[in-house]
Amino acid sequence: MANKLNMRDRYKLMTRLGWETSYQPMDKVFPYDSYEGIKIKDWDAWEDPFRMTMDAYWKYQGEKEKKLYAIMDAFSQSNGHLNISDARYVNALKLFLQGVSPLEYQAHRGFARQGRHFTGEGARVACQMQSLDELRHVQTQIHGMSHFNKYFDGFHDFAHWHDRVWYLSVPKSFFDDANTAGPFEFMVAIGFSFEYVLTNLLFVPFMSGAAYNGDMSTVSFGFSAQSDEARHMTLGLEAIRFMLEQHEDNVPIVQRWIDKWLWRGYKVLSLVSAMMDYMLPESPMSWKEAWEVYFEQNGGALFNDLARYGITVPDYAEICTKEKEHLSHQVWGILYNHTAAAAIHTWMPDDAKMNWLSEKYPDTFDKYYRPRFEYWRDQAENGNRYYSQTLPLVCQTCQIPMGFTEPDDPTQISYRVSEYNGDKYHFCSDPCKAIFDFEPEKYCHAWMPPQQIFQGNCGGEGLPAVLEHYKFNLGADNMDYVGSPDEANWNLWKGLNGSVSGDVKAS
């Protein structure tokens, strides 16, 4: 009769495999987890956020992959892209593949590093599993979008673009920032702030957007990744709990990281806000509604739980509350103006969409944005579609062009400046300036697209040289949706008005 082992004990035996090294000193074997100042008294106090041995992992994940790839194959075989609401929708996917999928890869590498370098074995194993999951996500996303790439522009050089194109510097610098930080800061940045607090603001808009717009391939990925994401959330929460309970000196460090990373994440999500409110032909909810549900309500409850450790809601939360009325409109305006240098299409909303925006933003849309957008639409219809030919000033921290307004005055652009080593650095907001001011020696190195272009590091002088350096197919990857090959092909496939007779328009 076999002795019984409970799950918890059994899992410990399956993962606590380390030993105190003696032929090489422990601090040489684990050189990275002490320099940030986080004090760990006892790694044994780490509570496993989930208990999955490798055989179970292979079994469940293999099963999920089998199903997901079957759906992707069926989607391709049946030309599933013809069932989406409208070809404008595809731009949300372009943004995802260019801006988010490379971050999944970055997460894979970041969690691999922590999965090797945390001294505690339980934390290592959990990070290793997340590292594998993130590899799954980047690869399944590339595979899922592979079909769209065959029929639409704006997908085909995503990796090249991610390293170069100005608006992709926003997500790239975010993850470079996290991956160049120490292991504990990485866990607060990605494990907690991004995967736990903000994930619903990234994942849900894209996946619900896919569901609302008939994209069964992407929505299947979303469902399939859900259980992975649930594991990632529990890891992020455990990492925070562990740091806070290990030593009271950790609390102010963790608080500063939470403040920094929720803001960094929030600024990345401003791209998502524009996607939600403007790119989706059928919108499941507005950015403002999503912010209220997922940050103000759910995040509020979380911070109530963390209050017992002395953790408080970042004091800039009030700025976000004010900005939720403006964010998506301002970002869409920036993207619209700079579409000549972007691998997405933009357009001005039609009347139905404008009315939806009025309804969702009763206090701001009609007052500040509708008149502007209607004017731009009229101009475009009269053949004067405006494309900015100049380079914008970009925030040194979040790298978004400085088009945001003062929290209390939506008619005044918000500018902040710091000086460091005799140079001036520009910021879009107080929190972005504060992040720089705390670590100027890090943020002064940021690879700033406009400055790099002016220095001649992006193909040469003038927009055409830069776009060639970007490897854009001109007039296909960039510019307005109206008049694009995407539009022409869509009309042709769907037999819609304005379809050009003849063959598919190749870019």
Add this chain to the structure above:
Amino acid sequence: MQIDIKAKEVKPIRHTYSHIARRFGEDKPATRYQEAVLDVQAVDNFHYRPTWQPDKELYDPTRTAIIMEDWYSFLDPRQYYYGTYTMARAKQQASADQSFKFVEKRNLLDQIPTDVKQTILDYVVPLRHYEWGANMNNYQICAMGYGAAITSAAAMHGADRLGNAQYITRIALALSDNDTSVLDNALAGWTDKTQWQGLRKLVEDSLVVQDWFELFVAQNLVMDGLVMMLFFEKLEAQLVAAGASTYAMLTEFIVDWHAESMRWVDKQISVAISESEANADLLNGWFAQWTDAAQGALAPLADALFDNGSEVISSITESLKSRAAKAGVSV
């Protein structure tokens, strides 16, 4: 007879991603493996210096001394991306699980003579710590390596090593009727018993190797090459002859896994060596140095396990050398 299903024909405007088409020299369909790994890692315009290694870029080809014109030459002959990898391992684990159930249900391990059981507990079970070291080293290769082709495969290989450690743990628990003290004893053997100290020192020395490709040679070619042969060929044959054939059912996962993984390991070695003479010199040096150290480290274990320990060590070293020579190493 053929049935023609009429479907709307919609012509694609391209067949794969441009970074892949540039590698092909033309736009043609790519495999899922190719799309999953090629050029997936960022290579240019990093924003900040790593606070944990400020003299390098975030992804930096100079974390190893070898130099490659194209880091995506390190392709995987198994063409593993996450999907094919997990589906393959899921199948293998199902069959391993079947074996464990079969053996446990019939109490087949009771047939193994006590002294043979003890040999397994003393001389195989401590390898769960060896596998843990191998897990760490492969995640190090993933974290510090360059190019998504070799680093993604290293992550899977690292996960495999955790799996191996867990299968060894299961064997120990099955042999002892879930008496967890056998694991404590195995740890004590690993940390304190004279015979294990050579191997433990070798593992600890590998944990501080800075050059990730040297680490690849040390761990995945040399140390694994010798350790797998010593314990899962030579010792296993001796154990089976002494009445432990059911035990061999439980190591099947590890044995099959090693046979499969060698294809990947040897391919990476041959790619690095055939790139340049400078690379070949480095690999030859690393191979010689680590083989020398590993031979010495394993000698006390071989002496404890075999009447002709030194012959066993020579024979497995010769096998490793001929395997390495096939991959291009000058031995």
